[in-house]
Amino acid sequence: MxxxxxxxxxxxxxxxxxxxxxxxxxxxxxxxxxxHPQHNPWAPLDLRDPPGWATRTKLARLKGDVDECRAVLARSDVAFTALPATGVGDCARTDRTRLGEYPLAPDTPAVTCPVAAALEIWRRDSVAPAARDILGSELARIEHLGAFSCRRMYGGAEGPWSEHATANAIDIAAFVLEDGQRISVLKDWDGTEAEKRFLRTVRDGACGSFATVLSPEYNAAHADHFHLDQDDRWAGVCR
The missing domain is CATH 1.20.5 (Single alpha-helices involved in coiled-coils or other helix-helix interfaces)
Structure with a gap:
């Protein structure tokens, strides 16, 4: 006992x-x-924090909450303008958010707030460092082919509506550096080793903040641009 x-x-x-x-x-x-708030799923998202384990999950939560998304932009000291809603039906744009100091050209189109947040992270954590480290110059601007287009996928008469129909996507065509270099998706995807490395690095970098990333490796329709969107039906499509 x-x-x-x-x-x-x-x-x-x-x-x-x-x-x-x-x-x-x-x-x-x-x-x-x-x-380490970037790893803390309960900490408020701040786009100035380095990327972490919880960043992607926090970004995904913003897709259904425009007010919270814009609060994140404000908290992160990202300049933006909230524009009035416009459009009807499947092309209604209830979220029109225009970044204020983002180096887009030829203009800065209104996109959804989740796209705006992802663009900010992508520029800071992927594009700007890759330009500096691989090509030896600072980023000057990012050229795009547009964000809003009231159409179905691939311009068909039937089928799912494109994320462009609500400007929940943007097509990126080229990158211009401060030393004058212009790296084009169409011309330089198979260019010099440095150009190829840069384009693939920024493509892969976009996959960390966007739901869908499509490049020339996806199909011929994307030979001249990267398609970036925040589709709430998918996550992690990176091609």
């Missing part, structure tokens, strides 16, 4: 030690998350 009590006391002590270790680990883990 004494041995039984001794075994019970030993097991209770062991469980107490395990619980203490787990509690200590949980506290340490929570403290670590507090100083």
């Amino acid at each position: 004494p041995r039984t009590r001794s075994n019970k006391h030993f097991r209770a002590a062991r469980l107490a030690i395990i619980a203490l270790v787990l509690l200590t680990g949980a506290i340490a883990g929570w403290q670590w998350l507090l100083v």
Whole structure:
């Protein structure tokens, strides 16, 4: 009988030690998350934070909440203008968000707020560093082929509506650097080693913040641009 009590006391002590270790680990883990908000799924999204484990999930949450998305832009000191809704039916645009200081050319089109947020992360964490590290110059501007187009996918008379129908997508054609280099998706996808590396790096970088990324490797229709969108039906389509 004494041995039984001794075994019970030993097991209770062991469980107490395990619980203490787990509690200590949980506290340490929570403290670590507090100083690394990019990995903390409960921390408010700030686009100035480096990319982390929770970034993609936080971005995905913005797709159905325009007010929260715009609050994120404001919190992140991203200049933007919220424009009035326009359009009807499948081409109604209830979310028209125009970035204020983004280096798009020939203009800065209104897109959905989730696209705007993803563009900001992509420029900062992928395009600008790749231009600097691979091509040796700072990014000057990003050339696009448009965002809004009231049409179905591939311009067909039937079938699903394109994400462009609500400006929930943008097509990127080229990148211009401060030293005058212009890297075109059409001309330079199979260009020099540096040009090829740059274009594939920024294509892959877009996959971390956009739901859909389509490039010349997808099909001939995308030979001259990257299609970037925030389709809420898909996630992680990167081709």
